[in-house]
Amino acid sequence: MADITVSLPDGSTRQLPTGSTGADLAASIGKRLARDAVVAEVDGRAKDLDAVLLDGETVRIVTVQDPMAAEHLRHSTAHVLAQAVLDLWPGATFAGGPAIENGFYYDFELPDGGSFTDEDLIRIDARMREIIAADQPFERFELPLDEARSLMADHPYKQAFMDLAANGDDADGEVSSSDAFGDGVISFYRNTPEFVDMCLGPHVPTTGRLANFRLMRHGGAYFRGSEHNPMLQRIYAVAFPTAAELESYLTQQEEAAKRDHRKLGVELDLFSFPEEVGSGLALFHPKGGIVRRLMEDYSRTRHEEAGYEFVYSPHITKADLFETSGHLDWFADGMFPPMELDVPETDDAGDRTDGTSYYLKPMNCPFHILIYRSRMRSYRELPLRMFEFGTVYRYEKSGVIHGLTRVRGMTQDDAHIFTTKEQMGDELGSILVFVLDLLRDYGLDDFYLELSTRPPGKAVGSDEEWTEATEALGSVAESMGLELVLDEGGGAFYGPKISVQTRDAIGRTWQMSTIQVDFQLPQRFDLTYVGSDGERHRPIMIHRALFGSVERFFGVLVEHYAGAFPAWLAPEQVRILPVADPHLDYAHECAAELRGHGFRVDVVAADETLGSRIRRAKGEKVPYVLVVGDDDVAHRTVGVNPRGGEVERNVPLVSFAERLRGDVESKS
RNA sequence: GCCCGAGUAGCUCAGUUGGCAGAGCAGCUGUCUUGUAAACAGCAGGUCAGGAGUUCGAUUCUCCUCUCGGGCUCCA
Numbered sequence: 001m002a003d004i005t006v007s008l009p010d011g012s013t014r015q016l017p018t019g020s021t022g023a024d025l026a027a028s029i030g031k032r033l034a035r036d037a038v039v040a041e042v043d044g045r046a047k048d049l050d051a052v053l054l055d056g057e058t059v060r061i062v063t064v065q066d067p068m069a070a071e072h073l074r075h076s077t078a079h080v081l082a083q084a085v086l087d088l089w090p091g092a093t094f095a096g097g098p099a100i101e102n103g104f105y106y107d108f109e110l111p112d113g114g115s116f117t118d119e120d121l122i123r124i125d126a127r128m129r130e131i132i133a134a135d136q137p138f139e140r141f142e143l144p145l146d147e148a149r150s151l152m153a154d155h156p157y158k159q160a161f162m163d164l165a166a167n168g169d170d171a172d173g174e175v176s177s178s179d180a181f182g183d184g185v186i187s188f189y190r191n192t193p194e195f196v197d198m199c200l201g202p203h204v205p206t207t208g209r210l211a212n213f214r215l216m217r218h219g220g221a222y223f224r225g226s227e228h229n230p231m232l233q234r235i236y237a238v239a240f241p242t243a244a245e246l247e248s249y250l251t252q253q254e255e256a257a258k259r260d261h262r263k264l265g266v267e268l269d270l271f272s273f274p275e276e277v278g279s280g281l282a283l284f285h286p287k288g289g290i291v292r293r294l295m296e297d298y299s300r301t302r303h304e305e306a307g308y309e310f311v312y313s314p315h316i317t318k319a320d321l322f323e324t325s326g327h328l329d330w331f332a333d334g335m336f337p338p339m340e341l342d343v344p345e346t347d348d349a350g351d352r353t354d355g356t357s358y359y360l361k362p363m364n365c366p367f368h369i370l371i372y373r374s375r376m377r378s379y380r381e382l383p384l385r386m387f388e389f390g391t392v393y394r395y396e397k398s399g400v401i402h403g404l405t406r407v408r409g410m411t412q413d414d415a416h417i418f419t420t421k422e423q424m425g426d427e428l429g430s431i432l433v434f435v436l437d438l439l440r441d442y443g444l445d446d447f448y449l450e451l452s453t454r455p456p457g458k459a460v461g462s463d464e465e466w467t468e469a470t471e472a473l474g475s476v477a478e479s480m481g482l483e484l485v486l487d488e489g490g491g492a493f494y495g496p497k498i499s500v501q502t503r504d505a506i507g508r509t510w511q512m513s514t515i516q517v518d519f520q521l522p523q524r525f526d527l528t529y530v531g532s533d534g535e536r537h538r539p540i541m542i543h544r545a546l547f548g549s550v551e552r553f554f555g556v557l558v559e560h561y562a563g564a565f566p567a568w569l570a571p572e573q574v575r576i577l578p579v580a581d582p583h584l585d586y587a588h589e590c591a592a593e594l595r596g597h598g599f600r601v602d603v604v605a606a607d608e609t610l611g612s613r614i615r616r617a618k619g620e621k622v623p624y625v626l627v628v629g630d631d632d633v634a635h636r637t638v639g640v641n642p643r644g645g646e647v648e649r650n651v652p653l654v655s656f657a658e659r660l661r662g663d664v665e666s667k668s
Numbered sequence: 669g670c671c672c673g674a675g676u677a678g679c680u681c682a683g684u685u686g687g688c689a690g691a692g693c694a695g696c697u698g699u700c701u702u703g704u705a706a707a708c709a710g711c712a713g714g715u716c717a718g719g720a721g722u723u724c725g726a727u728u729c730u731c732c733u734c735u736c737g738g739g740c741u742c743c744a
Binding site: 113115116117118216217218219220221222225226227231232233234236262266267273275278279333334392394396397398399400401402405406407410412499511512513514545547548549551552553577578579580581582606607608609610611612613614615616617618619625627628629630631632639641647649 | 669670671672673678679700701702703704705706707717734735736737738739740741742743744
């Protein structure tokens with residue numbers, strides 16, 4: 001009866017009756033495999049388990065334990081979400097619903113322009129669990145385009161996907177999981193007589209296989225991600241193959257919420273955003289001010305050692321400068337509107353006179369260029385490295401402002417390096433080493449790099465320049481031995497860039513530093529240097545920010561450390577608590593001695609119980625609490641209560657000072 | 669900018685057919701003098717984000733503005 005032979009991943013073969021499916025194969029191998037099977041991978045392509053196998057195919061059964069399984073489970077759960085919403089909102093229509101990292105989403109348009117509420121998510125969740133309990137099959141079928149259109153007659157967004165496919169215009173399609181287009185036919189999956197979704201598949205055999213999901217939030221989303229399209233209502237969910245994975249994800253989310261720098265910023269009295277100042281404009285309080293100053297001071301020291309020269313530039317400048325730089329052509333939307341000085345008015349003769357516009361600077365580069373251009377430059381001066389903590393202002397759209405990580409006023413640790421073409425490769429290499437070194441000192445040591453190449457369409461600079469710069473960046477990136485992700489066409493029009501992505505203590509990634517090659521500005525400002533041949537040459541400019549912005553980096557550090565800054569950055573390193581009033585003088589003596597070593601120390605007198613004062617110090621995440629009582633006064637010792645450690649009694653003050661010195665020097 | 673939601677004491681939050689504004693913590697003043705994560709008592713604290721409107725009367729209902737949160741788009 002064995003009419004077909006299929007190969008298995010271990011190289012063995014298996015014979016099955018003609019017409020057998022992936023599910024049949026799994027069942028023939030083992031009960032457990034059949035139970036855990038999600039989809040079949042046939043000759044490297046994922047297919048439904050009930051797809052008929054052909055002679056000679058290589059088949060792998062993808063089980064819930066397989067890393068590939070999650071994507072299919074998520075996507076299948078998205079269909080259940082769609083069915084639930086279409087059930088509950090007669091007249092609603094749906095667009096796309098792909099699997100994404102950790103889960104999936106689905107976009108809908110509700111009748112009369114409605115939108116979802118938090119309560120709706122509860123109803124939808126309940127309906128989804130009914131659908132899952134009903135163990136509905138996912139039945140695949142295919143239709144020619146015209147029949148597909150009439151089946152989806154009530155669903156304009158599905159029609160739009162068909163149009164895109166018919167025009168072959170799906171190149172940029174982010175919403176790709178809904179393209180259900182094979183060779184001139186369109187595939188669908190039917191769960192019930194009423195519910196059919198257009199989809200390429202594959203899916204799990206039945207809805208009963210789905211369980212471990214949670215609807216997370218709802219929000220608006222433009223159709224196909226373009227602000228020129230209608231806004232749909234999106235529901236996000238997370239989903240995992242097992243309940244344990246779902247649980248662990250949700251726990252991690254709670255942990256992340258506890259680290260939120262906006263929350264900790266208030267609790268630890270670090271910074272605030274008063275409504276009176278304006279959206280996206282931060283005030284740093286004294287404690288935040290200490291942390292920030294320490295970050296900046298250390299950065300200055302390291303830049304000085306690395307051969308950077310320090311420059312300063314004003315916050316506002318005449319419009320002409322940004323005309324020349326091109327900012328007003330391509331960045332005007334991101335700039336605050338101009339201040340009109342010497343306002344145009346009618347002069348004595350009745351003619352209008354022109355005023356002068358000043359702009360808040362959105363970037364520092366034009367100023368550094370003017371410093372470069374202030375006199376003739378020799379090749380002997382290059383590479384010339386200019387550094388500034390430059391405060392810039394950008395008119396970010398109101399919906400994007402977010403704590404310290406997205407603001408309207410920020411200070412960049414900005415450097416511009418002018419090099420010869422020949423020096424560029426070496427210089428890029430040493431910049432990258434410098435950047436990564438410094439980030440490690442701030443406690444971030446898990447990186448990957450992203451290389452953004454020439455954007456399609458118009459870009460400044462010759463092909464040779466782009467190739468040369470991109471290759472230089474690429475080889476420098478590779479020499480770091482770090483993971484390198486290619487961001488094809490993601491560069492600015494004036495040059496390619498490397499961005500450093502860092503993972504924090506709980507695995508989230510943040511874009512930090514960028515290193516960008518610029519062919520554009522040296523041309524626009526006609527920058528030159530005199531080479532050894534006595535001729536003038538055009539330098540290349542490298543833009544480089546390490547923190548990105550001091551504000552963002554500050555926010556990332558708060559979250560990375562969950563507010564518990566290492567001793568070298570902590571606003572208050574030591575808090576000394578006398579057990580009772582008679583020990584107060586000794587506490588102050590200890591404080592004076594530690595301050596003499598350059599440590600930041602406070603004393604809190606015994607107005608409250610010791611337990612209460614310790615609790616407060618712990619809440620404020622002070623690295624060391626020292627308790628001093630009778631024994632300590634007698635022997636010049638302290639009781640050391642370290643953050644996250646065990647209490648030690650009778651520690652000589654000098655030993656403690658050494659310990660703290662060690663923490664500070666090792667930045668731990 | 670767009671879709672949705674929210675804004676009550678420094679912080680976390682109560683407050684319904686529209687009728688004088690509430691708690692805990694923090695703060696201040698006393699008392700307590702404490703050996704490692706919450707002593708006790710009292711006091712003070714508010715134009716209920718701001719502005720218009722409806723109403724005899726608005727924290728509550730309507731509209732506008734500002735700010736914040738979750739998304740989209742964008743980005744350091």
